[in-house]
Amino acid sequence: MVPYFETLRVKTAGLSNLRDSKPQATPSKIQNMKTILTLLITIVTALGLDTARADDKPSTSGVPASYPLKKCVVSDEELGGEMGKPIKVIHDGVDVYLCCKSCVKDFNKAPAKFVAKVKAAQTKK
Secondary structure, eight states, X not given: OOOHHHHHHHHHHTTHHXXXXXXXXXXXXXXXXXXXXXXXXXXXXXHHHTTSOGGGXXXXXXXXXXXXXXXXXXXXOBTTSTTOSOEEEEETTEEEEESSTHHHHHHHHSHHHHHHHHHHHHHHO
């Protein structure tokens, strides 16, 4: 008579290959997963950024369409014109767009005066 444990060993001998083999992540599978994850993150980010209100979207000059002024409150230059991309400054919760970095210094000397100009233009609109 064959002992019971010998019988089990014979029956499970054919299953040893299944038990020992584990699914392997190959470098190409890892690269594919990274690519898919990157695309997914990019799509989610793009969808999240697109939810901004239409009137707060920058125009071609880089200033939101809802901003009441078309010229710099410091130098009276065109926003988004020759001076390049406008600079956004926030003072007392009011967004002020300046034509260039050099206007920031002048703005900081008397910010209340320039914020008042923006507020006045907002009430006219």
